[in-house]
Amino acid sequence: MDAPGVVVIDAGADVVVIGAGMTGAACAYYAARAGLTVTVVDRAGVASGTTGAGEGNILLSDKSPGPELSLALHSVALWRELGETVGDAQIELERKGGLVVAASATEHDTLAAFADRQRAAGVEAHAVASHELPGYEPHLSPHLVGAVHYPQDMQVQPMLAAAHLLRAARATVLTGTCVVGLLRDGTGGIRAVRTDHGLLPTSRVVNAAGVWAGRVAALAGVELPILPRRGFVLVTQPLPELVRHKVYAAGYVANVERSTAGLEISPVVEGTRAGTILIGSSREHVGFDPAMSLPALRGLAAAAIRLFPILAGVSAIRAYRGFRPYSPDHLPIIGADKNVPGLYHATGHEGAGIGLAPATGHAIAALLTDRRPHVDLRPFAPERHHVHL
Amino acid sequence: MSTYDLVVIGAGPAGLAAAVTAADAGCRVAVLDAGPRPGGQYWRHRSGADAHSHTDWAVFAGLRARFDQLHHHPDAALWFVESRPDDVGPQFAVHTHSTVVYGRRLVIATGAHDRVVPFPGWDLPGVVTAGGAQALLKGQGVVFARRVVVGGTGPFLLPVATGLADAGATVVGVYEANDPVRYARHVGAVLGAASKSTEAGRYGWRMLRRRVPYRRRTAVVAAHGDEQLTGVTVAAISPLGSVVPGSERHVGCDGLAVGFGFTPQVEVAVALGCETFMDRDGSLVVRIGPDQATSVPGVYAAGEVTGVGGAKLALVEGHLAGDAIARSLGRAEPLRAGERSRLLRIRRRLRRFAAALHAVHPVPAFWPDLCDDQTLVCRCEEVSAGAVRQAVRELSAGDARGTKLLTRAGMGWCQGRTCGYATACLTAREAGRPVSSVDLQGHASRTLMQPITLADLAGDD
Ligand SMILES: Cc1cc2nc3c(=O)[nH]c(=O)nc-3n(C[C@H](O)[C@H](O)[C@H](O)COP(=O)(O)OP(=O)(O)OC[C@H]3O[C@@H](n4cnc5c(N)ncnc54)[C@H](O)[C@@H]3O)c2cc1C
């Protein structure tokens, strides 16, 4: 039994989700829809982690055929449903489509071949000739040689999406509550979650702690190899609509441009409902270094101007950074922990955790209620990394 | 690229004093300021202006005479700061729109701006901050309206009202929400800063001469007008800080200057990772040690950024910072030990006085209740008080960063300079707890300290 004086702060939910980011919110939502009672804990606030420090692209366009694309295809279908249930406007879900542009003939060939393979896997992708580009994006650089239009790409406001899914789940949300321990019973299964405010009795826990999920797993004595990949986003002054789609360079998919060792700039340019344009994002392996990097911001500005020369005279008013959670093989980790009965992991989505959240939550809910997940989860199994440990 | 011993950000009393003291000891010093002329808020002046309207102009003239030998960058707003330590020690790169300046030490002397507290009608044309009214007057010689009401709290309302009256405006009334008679309770602190109270007496005398009515425990609770301000509602405030029901009355005016104290501009410190805390007046300020050093090696802070305390305190802190930096670089000792301990004594006394003023002039407790759900909080992104409350109540936003992410309050042009304090307070109030430094920090980080065009950003080295 627990030591005297230990406070139990929750009546005992069927499942406790650790992390109120996009992933945790989606897990809570689908678990609740499957009939479970859910408590969500976050040491800070809703969307206070990477979800509040990234962008909201829901992309098929950047994914090559394979397990991640299957997850993404299911997610896109679920996002459409969510937009209808919660309201597109509430979560600023915009079905605007993506436009991937090529700057050279070689880039164009690579892009066209890539799109062919995607089409075979069920992605809608239409070739756009250079003379048609102004019809899609009037302000694009005239030097581009062509593009592929991906009508299924969407955009969402991640913080609002997480908050509204939690609300729709009617989950108990405990913010400012840090998980400090996972208590096990005699057979090794989960018995309760220990927080800095007291105990949450439960037999099932979803670890959706994003880039910090490795530390949460360690509380159960499990190693989960999740690492941070830093990224910056630039925000411009509010403008009348200049950019209609999510526009990015083919280099993003093929071979990301390198300006400084370790720093990769792959510009995605998109308008938001507030009229600002987001220019993201950079990728660096620098641990949790919080410092703003001027080379990264410069690279983003230069890359955006190359796509949209008109942006040269537009002001950036803000920049922010976040840490993407990634695993060694760059695939998410979704599934039950083989070593700890009752523990499930949902993390490691790197730069696609917003887009992939619904399919992830849907799959976790299936596992929690002993149903077969819609997507084959074997490629995402937590134990695949065990060999590397 | 040349590296200065010291780069001072801000040429107000604190920055000037730091720069001159360090330069006198042989340091190579550069001073950057967003404005066209040195002087900061306190000695803001038009080109060619002389002593007339300014307090302590002789002190300024003395500093400026020595200051002219330094590398002064006017019209140089800093938009980014980097820490780039090398084997010699700390080094900083300070980016302005026209140049990059490198320094081994940094003094953050960026002062404060008006603290804005919303109320119904605060966003009407004709309503300005007290500091804004004063800056127009001092900087451009412009009187912002003809029939003016001055409201809010703090001793700063007096110079603003007399300044406007002297320049030809009709000041219909000065409404002080608190009760300055309570100064008496802090008599020790006041006597310790005698020159301050005679300063207040001088303003009182000038107000009397101009027949400016002055009401204590009275506040402007709403501003009215369709396109333009036509009048305000004023009401009596109870000793507990709430509006006395039935005491409301209308006052006609075409200008309202409101002042609820100041918010220090701490973003340079925050960007460099300096420790901050919530001061007694509810502002986020930079934590400093005895020699004005922040928690980050090589970075010093002086003036309002370390706690709002007025121009004299800013000067003293600047001298102390300049002195400590010169010593840390092994230069000649600019201040003799006796002079240094004298300054430390003055600093202690002025801080006590500032604390007493903060105690007498708190931001009144009633203001969040004045804001109905339609009252705008963030003008740039058009976020209402109701939207902030809803984010807390329905979307589980727990702190001010949460309400910012969910409503966009503070994400627009001004980057939360105007609405940050109010959003933090409304969030905490709705969450049923006092405001914390975490709330304030949610609106204090501005990685780009000024807007910059993408072309300039891409091309700057
Ligand atoms: C610059 C940038 C751009 C991006 N752009 C996109 C994009 O366009 N599209 C896209 O799909 N993805 C994008 N991403 C990636 C996406 O943001 C992430 O994959 C996603 O936010 C991860 O969500 P999460 O819920 O798993 O993690 P998080 O949002 O980080 O949530 C984890 C939560 O767990 C909490 N937590 C951690 N430890 C504990 C503990 N011990 N106790 C309690 N709580 C704890 C944290 O406080 C946090 O709130 C981008 C990322 C970055 C950095």
Ligand SMILES: Cc1cc2nc3c(=O)[nH]c(=O)nc-3n(C[C@H](O)[C@H](O)[C@H](O)COP(=O)(O)OP(=O)(O)OC[C@H]3O[C@@H](n4cnc5c(N)ncnc54)[C@H](O)[C@@H]3O)c2cc1C
């Ligand atoms: C209208 C008004 C009247 C006042 N009257 C009195 C009075 O009667 N008595 C009294 O004791 N006090 C008075 N004060 C307060 C007094 O002005 C301040 O205490 C004093 O100016 C603080 O000095 P400082 O050096 O800390 O900051 P400031 O004087 O505010 O100087 C800060 C400087 O930093 C610059 N700066 C800020 N950010 C940047 C950036 N990113 N890049 C470049 N430069 C930057 C600004 O342009 C400014 O020049 C008054 C204040 C105001 C606003």
